[in-house]
Amino acid sequence: ETGVTQTPRHLVMGMTNKKSLKCEQHLGHNAMYWYKQSAKKPLELMFVYSLEERVENNSVPSRFSPECPNSSHLFLHLHTLQPEDSALYLCASSHSQGASETQYFGPGTRLLVL
Amino acid sequence: GQNIDQPTEMTATEGAIVQINCTYQTSGFNGLFWYQQHAGEAPTFLSYNVLDGLEEKGRFSSFLSRSKGYSYLLLKELQMKDSASYLCAVVDSNYQLIWGAGTKLIIKP
Numbered sequence: 081e082t083g084v085t086q087t088p089r090h091l092v093m094g095m096t097n098k099k100s101l102k103c104e105q106h107l108g109h110n111a112m113y114w115y116k117q118s119a120k121k122p123l124e125l126m127f128v129y130s131l132e133e134r135v136e137n138n139s140v141p142s143r144f145s146p147e148c149p150n151s152s153h154l155f156l157h158l159h160t161l162q163p164e165d166s167a168l169y170l171c172a173s174s175h176s177q178g179a180s181e182t183q184y185f186g187p188g189t190r191l192l193v194l
Numbered sequence: 195g196q197n198i199d200q201p202t203e204m205t206a207t208e209g210a211i212v213q214i215n216c217t218y219q220t221s222g223f224n225g226l227f228w229y230q231q232h233a234g235e236a237p238t239f240l241s242y243n244v245l246d247g248l249e250e251k252g253r254f255s256s257f258l259s260r261s262k263g264y265s266y267l268l269l270k271e272l273q274m275k276d277s278a279s280y281l282c283a284v285v286d287s288n289y290q291l292i293w294g295a296g297t298k299l300i301i302k303p
Contacts, residue, residue: 084236179224180225180285185236186236
């Protein structure tokens with residue numbers, strides 16, 4: 081398998097549930113990203129990891145908790161979400177951490193919070 | 195504040211040419227990306243411009259004018275598979291990536 085994969089592709093959860101999104105990259109990259117994409121809005125950068133260290137957290141609510149156990153895997157743990165958190169969550173990777181680096185995206189997880 | 199402006203939606207005809215514009219106001223500039231995103235799929239890299247001028251890649255070309263804070267993506271010989279959203283993103287002086295909301299391109303037969 082090549083590129084960036086994400087599971088699950090679709091997720092419906094209640095506000096009291098706990099779930100996790102998984103991302104895996106097979107490109108040998110050292111940086112990984114979580115984005116939130118809402119309809120007709122710009123991509124919102126949530127978290128950046130470089131060499132498994134978190135380097136950026138853009139004021140994301142604590143109900144979103146990232147985890148990067150190694151340079152190939154990235155998780156986003158979700159708990160007590162709100163309906164406004166419903167969106168497409170995209171994972172991306174790049175060779176190194178730097179905004180001029182081309183990012184390679186996964187297909188995303190479509191999340192619906194009821 | 196920082197701002198990226200793109201048209202929300204455009205319609206074009208199969209076989210024609212379309213130009214998608216992107217204007218930006220950012221704190222500094224260190225390059226501009228164009229990505230393509232088909233509905234329900236991952237954004238995929240199209241181009242990166244850091245110097246003024248036109249760069250051509252097959253049917254797709256990207257133009258940059260730093261003095262005008264302006265870029266466009268030119269798509270020639272449009273095909274139905276070109277129906278997608280096109281995202282413009284600018285690297286600012288802090289090396290942060292600032293994204294536009296995207297332009298949805300609809301191709302009609």
